[in-house]
Amino acid sequence: MSNLTIILGVIGSDCHSVGNKILDAFFTERGFQVVNLGVMVSPEEFVAAAAEHHAAAILVSSLYGHGELDCAGLRDRCTHRGLDGILLGIGGNLVVGKTPREVVQEKFRAMGFDYVFFPGDDLEEFARRLREDLLKAECHVTHVSPPAPHDGCLGDELRSASAPATFAAGR
Numbered sequence: 001m002s003n004l005t006i007i008l009g010v011i012g013s014d015c016h017s018v019g020n021k022i023l024d025a026f027f028t029e030r031g032f033q034v035v036n037l038g039v040m041v042s043p044e045e046f047v048a049a050a051a052e053h054h055a056a057a058i059l060v061s062s063l064y065g066h067g068e069l070d071c072a073g074l075r076d077r078c079t080h081r082g083l084d085g086i087l088l089g090i091g092g093n094l095v096v097g098k099t100p101r102e103v104v105q106e107k108f109r110a111m112g113f114d115y116v117f118f119p120g121d122d123l124e125e126f127a128r129r130l131r132e133d134l135l136k137a138e139c140h141v142t143h144v145s146p147p148a149p150h151d152g153c154l155g156d157e158l159r160s161a162s163a164p165a166t167f168a169a170g171r
């Protein structure tokens, strides 16, 4: 059976809680199993929760503009914990000031995020895409520690150079 368990949370010292509650209700209504960590969540807490709940995706929110700093190393932490194929998504106000969307997308993609969501993007379309990606994944996240050998999970494919790996880029 496909794994639709997702970890939600607002990363770092960020206390913006409204969007997080909306996302919890939104994904729950659409049949995802949501584990919501709330606000002010550390990268370690995201990864520990993903391992504990055998999650297929981590969806990070960052509203206050420090997302890049807060998310540094998140993908590596996942890998070290053995969460090789886990999908990573991020949304919110990802940087301070006016930075072109493409630049922000590329920045977070390079940090290992499979989806980068901007205010005004279509959440229904995002959920449809995420569900589709999770359902078609033939191999799910390997939850072991230390890291499992590379086994060609979906997340790797999504991050390959030939497959632009952001939601906003129209994957």
Ligand code: B12
Pocket: 013, 014, 015, 016, 017, 018, 019, 020, 022, 023, 059, 060, 061, 062, 063, 064, 065, 066, 089, 090, 091, 092, 093, 094, 095, 096, 097, 117, 118, 119, 123, 126
């Ligand atoms: C309310 C608010 C606050 C409240 C928060 C109260 C609370 N309990 O949540 C208070 C007053 C505490 C606050 C504080 C601060 N705030 Co404030 N705040 C806002 C405000 C006005 C609304 C946020 C909100 O609730 N939006 C409504 C929800 C529904 O939208 P959302 O959060 O964006 O979430 C949706 C989407 O983004 C998306 N989404 C979010 N995450 C993800 C993740 C994924 C994977 C996906 C797919 C989608 C997704 O889906 C959500 C649901 O639709 C915004 C301005 C704005 N209009 O957004 C500023 C804003 C976010 N705040 C800002 C700032 C700077 C701060 C402070 C740093 C101010 C200060 N100097 O102290 C502090 C930070 C405190 C902290 N430690 O976090 C800035 C951030 C600037 C930036 N990123 O460049 C904003 C944008 C205001 C501005 N224009 O300058 N804030």
